[in-house]
Amino acid sequence: MPRFLVFLVLTLVLLSTSCISTKKLSYLQEDKASIDSIVEVHRLNKPYRIQIGDLLSIRVKALDxxxxxxFNPIDEGNANAxxxxxxxxxxxxxxxxGNIRVPTLGEVNVMGYTVEEIRxxxxxxxxxEYFKQEANIFVTVKLAGIRYTTIGEIGAGSNVLYKERVTIMEAIANAGGISDVGNREDVKILRxxxxxxxxxxxxLTNLDAVKSEYYYIQPNDLIIVDPLPQKSLGSGTTGLESFRTIATVVSLLSTSILLFTRL
Known part of the structure; x- marks a missing residue:
């Protein structure tokens, strides 16, 4: 009987420390004390400023x-792209x-400017230099998608989303999501x-994440998701998996002890 109690206590302790709780797996959890509160999403007020390595889309339109x-480059050699x-x-x-080369205009410095300022x-x-007001020219300047990279316990690789604003939740979902052994409580962004x-x-387990200035990603961000300790322990992500692993280990230990005591 004492052995059974020791086994039971050991199993419960190991289960409580090895399996991953739903709290660590759930995104944007509400604080129970303020569950009825209205969450204000703080969007970034500061517009993004162009940096080295960014890719811009520039188009010029007019009545004629x-x-x-x-002024509108079209690479006919890659028309199928x-x-x-x-x-x-x-x-x-x-x-x-910090320059781009625009047909006819030559080099234009865009480093540190917003897309509106470049336009x-x-x-x-x-x-x-080229037109009169009567030409009614219309210039559009946009970021050619938001490019970012993900590594760690998430679908790894380079991704592009053709939107002006992308949240980290959208970026993670687009990359395939975070694995069960990924640390959602401390997602790192190398900017x-x-x-x-x-x-x-x-x-990302806290609802306050939507108020963070890093909730919206920027071009060339690197999103890093580290593994939880459970991955290195190899004890399983659910209680059942952990119980099977622990039961196997305990069974092997018990068998070994019985064999040695009989010698």
Whole structure:
């Protein structure tokens, strides 16, 4: 009987420390004390500023499209390319000096500017150097998708979402989601800045994550999801898996002890 009690206590202790609780697996959990509160999602008020390596889509339109055709690059050698491939060939990549090369206009510095500021800059140059107001030119400047990379306990790889704003939840879902042994409480974001790279942390199990300034990802973000201790222990993610593992270990130990005591 004492042996049975020892086995039972040992099993319960190991189960409580080895299996992964639903609290660690659930996203954006509400605080029980404020479950009726209204959650205000704080969107980033600061517009994104272009950095080295970004890819821009720039198009110029006018009443007479023929007169602006030279400003709209079309790589006829890759006419069958679609989506990201098309943007690779036709987009404007920001070089190490923060410049892009626009047909006829030449090099345009875009480093640190917003897409709206770049649009105004290009439009102003076109009106002063090539067209008159009567041409009614219309310039659009957009980021050619938000590119980001995921590694760790998440679908690893490079991804592109063709939206102006992307939340970290959308980015993770697009990458295939976080595995059962991924640490949702401390997701790391490696973000590029003009002065270098910084690592930021966000707890995706807490509803307050939507208020974080890192809830919306930026181009070239690296999202890192570390494993929980249960992965290295190999004890299973559910109580049943953990019980089977523990039962097997205890059974082997008991058998070994009985064999040694009989010698």
């Amino acid at each position: 499209q023929d007169i602006v055709g030279m 679609t989506g990201e491939e098309r943007m690779y060939y036709d987009g404007f990549s920001v070089d190490e000096h 105004e800059q290009i439009e102003e140059r076109l009106l002063s 590029q800045y003009p002065h270098g790279e910084e690592v930021h942390h966000i707890d």
